[in-house]
Amino acid sequence: xKKPVFVYSDDLLRYKFNEGHPFNQLRVKLTYDLLSMSGxxxxxxxxxxxxxxxxxLALIHDTSYIEAVKKAGDGTLKGAAAENYxxxxxDTPIFPGMHEASxxxxxxxxxxxxxxxxxxxxxxxxxxGGLHHGFRGKASGFCVYNDSAVAIAYLKKKYGxxxxxxxxxxxxxxxxxxxxxxxxxxxxxxxxETGRYLFPGTGNVTEKGQSDGYGYSFNLPVDAFTEDESWxxxxxxAVHEVASFFKPDVILSQNGADAHYYDPLTHLSVTMKSYHxxxxxAKEAADRFCGGKWIATGGGGYDIWxxxxxxxxxxxxxxxxxxxxxxxxxxWIEKWxxxxxxxxxxxxxxxxxxxxxxPRKPEIMEKxxxxxxxxxxxxxxxxxKT
Amino acid sequence: xxxxxxxxxxxxxxxxETTIMETLLTLRKHRIRHLxxxxxxxxxxxxxxxxxxRDASPSIFDAADxxxxxxxxxxxxxxxxxxxxxxxxxxxxxxxxxxxxxxGCIPVLEQEKLVGVITERDMLYTLIQLxxxxxxxxxxxxxxxxxxxxxxxxxxxxxxxxxxxxxxxxYPSKQDDSQKILVLRIGTMNPYRIASELRxxxxxxxxxxxxxxxx
Ligand SMILES: [Zn+2]
Numbered sequence: 001x002k003k004p005v006f007v008y009s010d011d012l013l014r015y016k017f018n019e020g021h022p023f024n025q026l027r028v029k030l031t032y033d034l035l036s037m038s039g040x041x042x043x044x045x046x047x048x049x050x051x052x053x054x055x056x057l058a059l060i061h062d063t064s065y066i067e068a069v070k071k072a073g074d075g076t077l078k079g080a081a082a083e084n085y086x087x088x089x090x091d092t093p094i095f096p097g098m099h100e101a102s103x104x105x106x107x108x109x110x111x112x113x114x115x116x117x118x119x120x121x122x123x124x125x126x127x128x129g130g131l132h133h134g135f136r137g138k139a140s141g142f143c144v145y146n147d148s149a150v151a152i153a154y155l156k157k158k159y160g161x162x163x164x165x166x167x168x169x170x171x172x173x174x175x176x177x178x179x180x181x182x183x184x185x186x187x188x189x190x191x192x193e194t195g196r197y198l199f200p201g202t203g204n205v206t207e208k209g210q211s212d213g214y215g216y217s218f219n220l221p222v223d224a225f226t227e228d229e230s231w232x233x234x235x236x237x238a239v240h241e242v243a244s245f246f247k248p249d250v251i252l253s254q255n256g257a258d259a260h261y262y263d264p265l266t267h268l269s270v271t272m273k274s275y276h277x278x279x280x281x282a283k284e285a286a287d288r289f290c291g292g293k294w295i296a297t298g299g300g301g302y303d304i305w306x307x308x309x310x311x312x313x314x315x316x317x318x319x320x321x322x323x324x325x326x327x328x329x330x331x332w333i334e335k336w337x338x339x340x341x342x343x344x345x346x347x348x349x350x351x352x353x354x355x356x357x358x359p360r361k362p363e364i365m366e367k368x369x370x371x372x373x374x375x376x377x378x379x380x381x382x383x384x385k386t
Numbered sequence: 387x388x389x390x391x392x393x394x395x396x397x398x399x400x401x402x403e404t405t406i407m408e409t410l411l412t413l414r415k416h417r418i419r420h421l422x423x424x425x426x427x428x429x430x431x432x433x434x435x436x437x438x439x440r441d442a443s444p445s446i447f448d449a450a451d452x453x454x455x456x457x458x459x460x461x462x463x464x465x466x467x468x469x470x471x472x473x474x475x476x477x478x479x480x481x482x483x484x485x486x487x488x489x490g491c492i493p494v495l496e497q498e499k500l501v502g503v504i505t506e507r508d509m510l511y512t513l514i515q516l517x518x519x520x521x522x523x524x525x526x527x528x529x530x531x532x533x534x535x536x537x538x539x540x541x542x543x544x545x546x547x548x549x550x551x552x553x554x555x556x557y558p559s560k561q562d563d564s565q566k567i568l569v570l571r572i573g574t575m576n577p578y579r580i581a582s583e584l585r586x587x588x589x590x591x592x593x594x595x596x597x598x599x600x601x
Contacts (some may be wrong), residue, residue, distance in 0.1 A: 022576055083548075090549050090574050133522065133575075140522045141575040171575070174522060197593055199575040200522035265576060 004319035005047045005121040007108045008032055012049060012128035014101035015144075017093045022265060023142040027304035028127045030336065031312040037329040040313070040322055047115065049108035049126070057106060057145055059153035060179055062137040066099070069144060073098040086139035102144040105129055109147040110154055112295045117159045117250065123283070123294045123319040127312050130254040130299030132173040133200065141171065141199060148254055148297060149179040152186050155250060164248035164290075165189065166239060168278050169256025169299040170266040172203025172219070176254070182213040187246040191235050193259070193268050194221040205374045218242055220375050223364045224267035228274045230365045231259065234372045235274075236281050243289040245379040251286045255279065256299030257311035261355050265302050269358060271350040275311035279318035294319075305340045310348060324348050389480060390473035392512050393494050393502035399424050402431050402461035409460045410439055420491035420505065423464050428499040432464035435490065439463070470495045471504065477512055484509060518553025518571030526570045526577050529559060529590040540568060543583055549574045567592070 013025045035041035057066050068085040071077035072094045082088040087098075095101075105128050112124030132148050133141030148165065155161040165180075167173035167190040180186035195201040209217040220234050243251070255278065257263075259270040279296065286294035296315050301308035310328070317324060326347055333344050358364065400409050400421050413421060413436050423432045442455075442463045471480060471492045480492065484506055494502040514520055530536035537556065544551060550573035559565035572580070581591045 088548075090547050090579075091576065195519065197525040199524040199577075201519040201524075201571065202522075264578065 002120070002122050003045055004123040004125065004316070005112065005115050006032075006035075006041060006045050006316060007049050007112050007115075007124065007126045008046050008128075009048050011051075011101075011104045012108055012126075014097060015105055015128070016101070017095055017142075021093065021142075022302045024304050025128060027301060027308040027312070028298065030304065030309040031127050031298075031316075033335065034309045034313050034328065034332050035316055037332045037335075038313070038324060040317060040320065040324065047111060047121075049104060049111045051100065052103045052106035052110055052145070052147075052150065056110065056150060056154060057103065059157065060136060060146055060149045061134075065137040069102065069139075070099040073100065085137065086135070087144075089139075091142055092139040092144060098144060102131075105131065106145050106147040106150050109151045109295070109297055112297075113151050113155055113250075113252075116293055116295050117155065117161070122292060123286075123296070125296045125316055125319060127298040127315075129297030130169070130256060132167060132169060132176050132254050132256075132299060133171070134175045136179065140175065142300075143175065146175045146179070148173070148252060149176045151252060151295070152176070152180060155252070156185060159249070161249040162246070163187070164243060164246055164251045165254070166251060166282060167191070167254040167256070167299075168235060168259065169254055170259040170263065170268055171198065171256065171300060172200055172221070173254060174200045174202050177203075177207070177217055177219075180213065181209055181217060182211045184209075184212045184216050186213075187216045187218070187242065187248065189218040189220075189238055189242050191220040191222065191231070191238065193224060193226070193266055197224065198266060205371050208378065215378050216246070218375050220368075220371055222268070222368050222371065225269050225358045225360065226364055226368060227269045227358060227361065228271055230368045231268070231270050231274050232277055234368055235278065237372060238376065239281055239285050241376050241379060243285045248290045250290055250293035250295065251282060253279070253282045253294065253296045254299045255296055255312065255315055257301035257308045258299075260301075260303060260307040260311065262303040262307050263301070265300075269355055271354055272310060272314075272348065273350070275307075275314050276348075279315040283318050303342075305336070305342050306345050310345065387477040387512060387516075388473065389471050389475045389477070389494055389504055390502070392477060392508050393473070393504040394508065395502045397422060397493075397500070397503040399500065400434070400460060401425065402464070403459045405457050406439065406442065406460055406463065407456035409434055410456075413439070420503070422493045422500055422503060423460060424500050430468060430470065430493055430495060430498075430500050431461065432466045433468050433491065433493060434460055434464045438465065468493060472496065473501060477509070480504065481509060516553060517555065521552045521571070521573070522575075523552045523571035523573050524575065524577040525593055526572050526580065527591070527593040528568045528570075528584060529565050529592055530568055532558070532564050532566045536566070537568060540570075540584065540589065543587065544570075544572060544580055546583075547574075547580055549580065 072087045088094045108126040109129040115121040116124045129147040131143035134143035134146030152163045165188045172192045173190040203219045259268040419436045552571040555569040
């Protein structure tokens, strides 16, 4: 019987800038461990990734950029020459073997894509992927190669598929959006904290695509301090309406877990309640609109101890139609509490009263609802006419 | 920034003898709201806006009676007294002209020939660029004393982190004349290290706030 696949190997943990950098792929291992120790991840469901080829990377990235990443990883590209490619900066420092490490992550997303498209798996998950800020010719926002964008281009080319990309990272999925901004066969939907203050700054509701791609980019910038109720209202409504408008062949979801209240880089007040619901709503949309074809990746997430392992485990649980409540496995807590600088959570859910009540809650909810209407306006109009 | 860097260098135009109907269709086809009217040698005869046309067009109820009006030349209703700009004019000056005269489009003339147009929309886009929000960056806002050298000091701290500054705005504090607010867009996803370095050096960092995460 066909089952979901979890793409994993230690090669995916090589993507490591330096100690102290907020981006830390230990979170992928923590997720893997949490699922294994919960008895939710069977060895038979694990598949080994492959490394993406240069030709595959070049579906999105400039050859000169790929060469620059290789040289940087060999230690032969430095200074201004590297910085022109966004390499050797505060956000994406150079590290040995950075080309290979990044190409493994892209390959892992492509592996998940192939398994799903060839009918060998129901759903595919690459927790190490979702590096949505990578640009054609420039590293940005902790991302070198953009596995999500490469995967969309790959799905289009190899399978002729129309892809719906759904991005719930707290930051705007800019690299993916700009890659397909003029393309009506790739539809991007990003819900994120407004770029007024937060990186990268784009993702305004008025960014809807260009020329043939007009109307196929959707952006839901929400206010700082947005909570579960409003976040989920926007996400669920948009996923449903955009999927029924676009009628995709496959859904690729980017599951950054940095919208959580605990995340140190963002200012939203989302909790595990949302991380339980997000993948289940994505799965429902895939089952209903594209024969269950769904590929999921990780993404951002900088509270790697208290947030990311639980949030990403929920993606896998949703794929397997499992629900886990109450206590996390003691084995996991005991193994990792020694290393963790914070107290690990004890349960799958967040405790009530995680944060102080948000004073401007009604205004924030109202503003977010208006944003939702603006984002979906053009597809609601065209639906009425037909 | 100067006008020639912001203007549309290939504007759609009409001629004085173009009919009102054709003018209307041209505006609609190109989804624009203003059309400079030029004569043979490229000099400007006037300008027409969608609003001028709407005001002059007969209502749809008596369109049949007035159908001939659509065939009249646009020169009969165009605005002849046009505010124009020069390619070397400054963006700041144009902003106040748009604001004071409540107009939406300014033709740009060089040696009396039309070389471009600039719209309110172009100006807004320029402002977006000035705020730096179109390039991947984070917002950093620092309150400093209103004395010389503060911006340089803040910038040199940022330089230490090898982070690019995409834009800088400086404005006076509303509450206190002795303070100024620096608003920067900086090319990093993690502005917290800089924020804490600035705080350690005694600066009042308004954004990003320190994460107040319960442990
Ligand atoms: Zn993020």
